[in-house]
Amino acid sequence: MTTTPRELCPPDHAHDANSTCYTAHRCACFECRDAARQRELRRRKDIAFGRYNRRVDAEPVRAYVRSLIAAGVTLRTIQRGTGTSLTTLMYGPGPQKRIDADRAAAILAYRPSLRDVASTTVIDARGTRRRLQGLVALGWTFADIARASGMASAVLSGLARASRCRAGTATQIAEVFEAMSMTLPGSRSRIERRDRTRARGIAAREGWVPPLAWDDIDDDDQPAIETMNAAVAA
DSSP: OOOOOOBOOOTTSOGGGSSHHHHTSOBOOHHHHHHHHHHHHHHHHHHHTTOOOOEEESHHHHHHHHHHHHTTOOHHHHHHHHTSOOHHHHHSSSOOOEEEHHHHHHHHHOOOOGGGSOTTOEEEOHHHHHHHHHHHHHTOOHHHHHHHHSSOHHHHHHHTTOSEEEHHHHHHHHHHHHHHTTSOOOOOSHHHHHHHHHHHHHHHHHTOOOGGGOSSTTTOSSOOHHHHHHHHHO
């Protein structure tokens, strides 16, 4: 009897994140083989302790994928990010009721980046708002940020207080933030010193904190106290 030789998956596949590459794509890379061995060990241990249940309810997974699609992430992008096919789960004949537990965990753990979302999709502006506020807290004016971003100062001022924005705008501000957040603006002239003082004054009145006050500027509920104190002192 002949067997089909195993191959190596493309490098952009999830490999050890779930069992798809090893079982469906027949990948023989070290990561896939080691992850398959670990999954088998867990399976045997769970069977021995009477807690083995490889399949879970598929509906929460399907609902999560639907929410990503509604946010502008294509099914192909989600499949690439999770390393697993979603066609049967989403569009198979009759609703799929159960799904492999490891596969479900991999899908639910997937978090799209801004670049995975359509640029016109409206998203939470928290990260964008905080980035603009952080730059102002450093002394950058909206005019400075406008020159770097190509956006109008009035638009940036509005975004610094906005609750929602487009994904493309968030990406644009994130790129500007990366370029400006680790440097302090120049204050060579009296006018520049005045502008920097005004910007920091606005930030102080509004309660805006500098970039280093955040451990995770997109997801933190509030600034880390120790980090914020250090950032303000600097």
